[in-house]
Amino acid sequence: MTALAFTPVDDIPKIIQELRATFQSGLTKPLQYRKEQLKGLHNLVAENEAAFREASYLDLHKPPMELMLGEAGMVKQECVDAIKELDNWAKPQKVKGTLLNRLDGPHIRKEPLGMVLIIGAWNYPLNLLLAPAVGAIAAGNTVLLKPSEVAPHTAALITKLLPVYLDQRAYRIINGAAVETTLVLEHKFDHIFYTGSGSIGRIIMAAAAKQLTPVTLELGGKSxxxxxxxxxxxxxxxxxxxxxxxxxxxxxxxxxxxxxxxxxxxxxxxxxxxxxxxxxxxxxxxxxxxxxxxxxxxxxxxxxxxxxxxxxxxxxxxxxxxxxxxxxxxxxxxxxxxxxxxxxxxxxxxxxxxxxxxxxxxxxxxxxxxxxxxxxxxxxxxxxxxxxxxxxxxxxxxxxxxxxxxxxxxxxGGTGPSGIGNYHGQRSFDIFSHERGTLIKKQAMEKVNNIRYPPYTEKKLSWAQWVLYDKKKYAPNAANPGAAAAKAKL
Structure with a gap:
C-alpha cells in the first residue's frame, strides 16, 4: 500500500487558484458535466472496493461488512440518487408573487456557490470525505478535498484514484496535517464542510469568519x-x-x-x-x-x-x-x-x-x-x-x-455544539447551492407601475395597499389582552 505523501506547501496556493479559475470558466455548470463526474465518483468506489477493503483494514481493522454498510455503499447510493434526481433538484423553483408581480415570473434559481473545501474525518475516511463531495459536485462547484492523515492508507488510495475518475481541473486533493490545513484555511472559499471534533470545528469556524465563508460543521457529543x-x-x-x-x-x-x-x-x-x-x-x-x-x-x-x-x-x-x-x-x-x-x-x-x-x-x-x-x-x-x-x-x-x-x-447533522447545518440526499445539493431569487419583469404595463412612483398621493397609497397586501383581518388574541389595550391607547 502506497504511503501518504503530504502536499508541498508551495503547491497549495496554485491548486486553489486553479480551482477558482476553473469555476469562473463555467466548466462545472452544465448538468450533463456534473452527472458524468458523479458517475466517475461512483465508479471510483465501485471498481476499487477490494483496494478500499485493504486500506480500511490497515487503518482501522475495519470489517468488510462495516465498510460496505457505513462507507462504500452509502457513497455509491448518494451518487446514484444525485444522478437520478439532479434535473429536478436543479430546476428553477416557482414562487407565488403578489398581485403586482405575479405575471413577472418570480422564481428561485439553484446556482453553485463556487469553490468549496471539504475536510474529511479518519473514522469513516471514505464516506465522510466523498459523501459531501457528491452534493458539492451535483451543485456545480469546484471542490478541494482534504482527507484525514490519521487514516493514511485510505487517504493515499483516494489520492491515487481521484485523477483517474474525476476531472482534475475541477476536483483536487490536498494531503497534510496541521501545517497544510492551516495554510489552506488562509484562502477564500465559498463554503467549508468539516467533519470532526468540536475543538477543531472552532478553529475552522474562526478561520472561515475572517473570510465571511459559510460553514457546515458535523461534530459530535455524548449521545x-x-x-x-x-x-x-x-x-x-x-x-x-x-x-x-x-x-x-x-x-x-x-x-x-x-x-x-x-x-x-x-x-x-x-x-x-x-x-x-x-x-x-x-x-x-x-x-x-x-x-x-x-x-x-x-x-x-x-x-x-x-x-x-x-x-x-x-x-x-x-x-x-x-x-x-x-x-x-x-x-x-x-x-x-x-x-x-x-x-x-x-x-x-x-x-x-x-x-x-x-x-x-x-x-x-x-x-x-x-x-x-x-x-x-x-x-x-x-x-x-x-x-x-x-x-x-x-x-x-x-x-x-x-x-x-x-x-x-x-x-x-447536529445542533448547537454538536454541529451546524446538515446534509445527505437533496440536502447535500442544497447546502452547496445558492438560492438566487429572480424576478423577470417585462418592459410593458408601465401604467400599473405608476402607483409606486412619486408624487405619492393618498389614492396611490390606497391602491398600493390593495395590490400588495392581503386584506385579512385578525381579532385581538384573547390570550393576550394587552394587545387590545395597546390598540385602544393608539
Whole structure:
C-alpha cells in the first residue's frame, strides 16, 4: 500500500487558484458535466472496493461488512440518487408573487456557490470525505478535498484514484496535517464542510469568519440512550451492542452512555454479555467482525479515562496495546461526575447510569450540550413522546441506534455544539447551492407601475395597499389582552 505523501506547501496556493479559475470558466455548470463526474465518483468506489477493503483494514481493522454498510455503499447510493434526481433538484423553483408581480415570473434559481473545501474525518475516511463531495459536485462547484492523515492508507488510495475518475481541473486533493490545513484555511472559499471534533470545528469556524465563508460543521457529543424498564431487554441489548461497537465505537453518533431505569440493569448487563459473546464468537480480538483503535494516541486516551472511572467494569476492560485492541467494555453504576462522563468517549466503552425515572435522565441530558444523536428504547409511546418533547438533539432513533445515518432522505447533522447545518440526499445539493431569487419583469404595463412612483398621493397609497397586501383581518388574541389595550391607547 502506497504511503501518504503530504502536499508541498508551495503547491497549495496554485491548486486553489486553479480551482477558482476553473469555476469562473463555467466548466462545472452544465448538468450533463456534473452527472458524468458523479458517475466517475461512483465508479471510483465501485471498481476499487477490494483496494478500499485493504486500506480500511490497515487503518482501522475495519470489517468488510462495516465498510460496505457505513462507507462504500452509502457513497455509491448518494451518487446514484444525485444522478437520478439532479434535473429536478436543479430546476428553477416557482414562487407565488403578489398581485403586482405575479405575471413577472418570480422564481428561485439553484446556482453553485463556487469553490468549496471539504475536510474529511479518519473514522469513516471514505464516506465522510466523498459523501459531501457528491452534493458539492451535483451543485456545480469546484471542490478541494482534504482527507484525514490519521487514516493514511485510505487517504493515499483516494489520492491515487481521484485523477483517474474525476476531472482534475475541477476536483483536487490536498494531503497534510496541521501545517497544510492551516495554510489552506488562509484562502477564500465559498463554503467549508468539516467533519470532526468540536475543538477543531472552532478553529475552522474562526478561520472561515475572517473570510465571511459559510460553514457546515458535523461534530459530535455524548449521545445518550434512554432505556425504559418496559423495553424488550434482549432485543435492546442486541441493537446496542451492534451500534456501540460498530467501528470499535469510533462513530460520532455511537451510543455514548446508557440512562437505564432502575430494576432492569442486571438483566441488561446479562444480555449485553451474551450478545458480545455471540457477535464476536467468544473472543473479539480474534474475530473478523471487530475493529481496532485508530492509533496509540487514541488508545492511550481511552485507557486513561477507563482507569479513572469510579464505576464497576462488569464486561471487558481487557486490552492489548501492541494490537491497539480494547475489548468491548461495559461499566455499571457510573455517576454523572465520573471521568467517563466528561466528554465524548469515541471508543468501545459503554457507561451505564442508573436512574429512578426517565425524567431524572432528561434533566441530566438537558444540563449538557445538545448531542448529535439521542436514542430511546421503550414500548410506551407516552414515554417516548415525553423524552423527545423535552430534549434536543441533532437526530433521534427510537428502539434502535446508528441506523439514521444510512437514511439519506433524512437530513443528518447536529445542533448547537454538536454541529451546524446538515446534509445527505437533496440536502447535500442544497447546502452547496445558492438560492438566487429572480424576478423577470417585462418592459410593458408601465401604467400599473405608476402607483409606486412619486408624487405619492393618498389614492396611490390606497391602491398600493390593495395590490400588495392581503386584506385579512385578525381579532385581538384573547390570550393576550394587552394587545387590545395597546390598540385602544393608539
Amino acid at each position: 445518550p440512550v434512554f432505556v425504559a424498564k418496559d423495553t424488550d431487554v434482549a432485543l435492546t441489548a442486541r441493537r446496542l451492542v451492534w451500534s456501540k461497537f460498530y467501528n470499535c465505537g469510533q462513530t460520532c453518533i455511537a451510543p455514548d452512555y446508557l440512562i437505564v431505569e432502575r430494576g432492569i440493569e442486571q438483566e441488561l448487563v446479562k444480555q449485553l454479555r451474551a450478545t458480545i459473546q455471540e457477535f464476536y464468537q467468544g473472543n473479539p480480538q480474534t474475530s473478523g467482525s471487530y475493529g481496532r483503535i485508530v492509533n496509540n494516541q487514541h488508545y492511550n486516551r481511552l485507557m486513561n479515562v477507563l482507569k479513572r472511572t469510579r464505576g464497576e467494569v462488569v464486561i471487558g476492560g481487557h486490552n492489548d496495546e501492541s494490537d491497539l485492541f480494547l475489548h468491548p467494555t461495559i461499566v455499571l453504576n457510573v455517576q454523572p461526575d465520573d471521568a467517563l462522563m466528561e466528554s465524548e468517549l469515541f471508543g468501545p466503552i459503554l457507561p451505564i447510569m442508573i436512574v429512578d425515572s426517565m425524567q431524572q435522565g432528561i434533566d441530566h441530558v438537558n444540563k449538557g450540550d445538545q448531542p448529535l444523536a439521542l436514542y430511546v428504547f421503550s414500548k410506551n409511546q407516552k414515554t417516548i413522546d415525553h423524552i423527545l418533547d423535552n430534549t434536543r438533539s441533532g437526530s433521534v432513533v427510537v428502539n434502535d441506534a446508528l441506523t439514521q445515518f444510512v437514511v439519506t432522505s433524512m437530513p443528518f
